[in-house]
Amino acid sequence: MQRILPDEVISTLAPLMDNAGEMPFDAVNRVLASELGNPKKYFSSFQVSPIASASLGQVHEATLLSGERVAVKVQREGLQASVQADLQTFRAINWALNKFYPSIDYAFLFPEFEVTIRRELDFRQEAKNSTRVKRMFKDAPIVFVPKVIRSTRKVLVMDFAEGFRISDLTSLKSHGIDPARVARALIWAFGT
Secondary structure (H helix, E strand, O other): OOOOOOHHHHHHHHHHOOOOOOOOHHHHHHHHHHHHOOHHHOEEEEOOOOOEEOOOEEEEEEEEOOOOEEEEEEEOOOHHHHHHHHHHHHHHHHHHHHHHOOOOOOOOHHHHHHHHHHHHOOHHHHHHHHHHHHHHOOOOOOOOOOOEEEEOOOEEEEEOOOOOOOOOHHHHHHOOOOHHHHHHHHHHHHHO
8 A cells, every 4th residue: 555655754744743842821822812701701610731732723621611521622822834834844744745755746736735724724614514424424333523613713512522533443432432433434434
């Protein structure tokens, strides 16, 4: 099987997937305030420590005034400017891939990446996609898609769902979940 990127590139980029440094809580508060106004109008509690942190933002557990437990995804402060710099870096990576791995045409990577990253900067797009996928799988009990409660450009509030990575075989097995069944469900879901 041929991969789009060589193994050396994949192994270098893989840690960036979700090992981003934690955004300071005062920055989280500034983003929440700029997007929602006073967060106390929405949340009765908001965990200071994130439950996940990635390059675009981080996720915090919170409780709505109604008592509902939610996950709140907050975009990193100043992300727009840093994305511009990252796009410049990716142009250089794209050039290097084309130069050092000429047997594979990487010319398509940069334009597609740029379009995708710009879409991902608007959490309202993620909310639309999530809502559409939830509707698609409404009659499939094996697939759970959290309900979107509120979305803005930089904040996404969704139902809270306990879980672990699909690639965490130890956790799957320790919870009595058959990895082969999960793989079949995933293939079925992507084929739907």
